[in-house]
Amino acid sequence: MARQKFRRINEANELPNVYDESGAQFRGRWKQDIFGNDRKLTLELGCGKGEFSLEMARRYPDRNFIGIDYKGYVLWKAGSVALNDALDNVKFLRMRIQNIRDFFSDGEVDEIWFVFPDPFPKNRHEKNRLFYPDFLPLYQAILKPQGSVHFKTDSGFLFDYASEVLHSQQISIDDSLSYHERGGTHDFHIATTYERKFLSKDNPINYLRFRFV
Ligand SMILES: C[S@@+](CC[C@H](N)C(=O)[O-])C[C@H]1O[C@@H](n2cnc3c(N)ncnc32)[C@H](O)[C@@H]1O
Numbered sequence: 001m002a003r004q005k006f007r008r009i010n011e012a013n014e015l016p017n018v019y020d021e022s023g024a025q026f027r028g029r030w031k032q033d034i035f036g037n038d039r040k041l042t043l044e045l046g047c048g049k050g051e052f053s054l055e056m057a058r059r060y061p062d063r064n065f066i067g068i069d070y071k072g073y074v075l076w077k078a079g080s081v082a083l084n085d086a087l088d089n090v091k092f093l094r095m096r097i098q099n100i101r102d103f104f105s106d107g108e109v110d111e112i113w114f115v116f117p118d119p120f121p122k123n124r125h126e127k128n129r130l131f132y133p134d135f136l137p138l139y140q141a142i143l144k145p146q147g148s149v150h151f152k153t154d155s156g157f158l159f160d161y162a163s164e165v166l167h168s169q170q171i172s173i174d175d176s177l178s179y180h181e182r183g184g185t186h187d188f189h190i191a192t193t194y195e196r197k198f199l200s201k202d203n204p205i206n207y208l209r210f211r212f213v
Pocket of ligand 1: 069
């Protein structure tokens with residue numbers, strides 16, 4: 001298993017639709033240089049195997065998507081599915097979200113999604129939570145002024161944490177809900193393996209959307 005993971009990390013670097021630190025050269029030019037258009041760009045931060053980004057790319061062929069994760073072997077899976085399904089409007093980027101400003105220029109991104117980010121419940125890991133206050137200025141900088149941030153999670157703990165951080169920064173939440181049902185048509189109903197697992201246990205999924213205005 002460890003050997004397979006190692007092989008896939010290396011192979012991910014060789015897939016034409018998976019970028020590593022060399023992707024920083026496209027800062028400010030992803031749409032023009034990589035997608036060859038000026039269409040809306042959505043990022044999924046912490047995309048894992050890319051199930052959400054892949055489904056969004058199928059749903060919206062006239063938009064651009066980049067899934068980001070630091071794990072090479074999950075991006076190998078994501079990139080392979082995109083190639084297999086001839087999805088040209090979704091790419092993957094291997095890097096730590098802490099470094100996102102090295103890869104995207106101010107206002108380059110139209111929308112950000114967080115889909116089941118790791119909750120990091122231990123206090124000593126708080127800085128890794130993607131809603132830790134230090135992360136917010138990074139997201140604000142790369143987003144267009146009216147750009148939306150979407151977040152969904154099965155973790156009541158992380159949902160409360162994120163809501164409190166946003167509140168403390170005087171960022172108002174545009175939309176917030178909790179659901180159990182499968183199969184709705186809104187983008188937040190696109191179900192990754194995590195979501196199917198949580199819904200089968202009848203865990204509620206919490207969703208919120210906000211903008212930095
Ligand atoms: C629980 S998984 C969810 C994956 C995917 N969104 C889904 O729903 O299937 C969270 C992912 O976030 C990634 N991640 C966590 N912190 C990260 C960071 N600082 N930079 C990049 N990726 C990160 C992890 O590697 C993991 O693949």
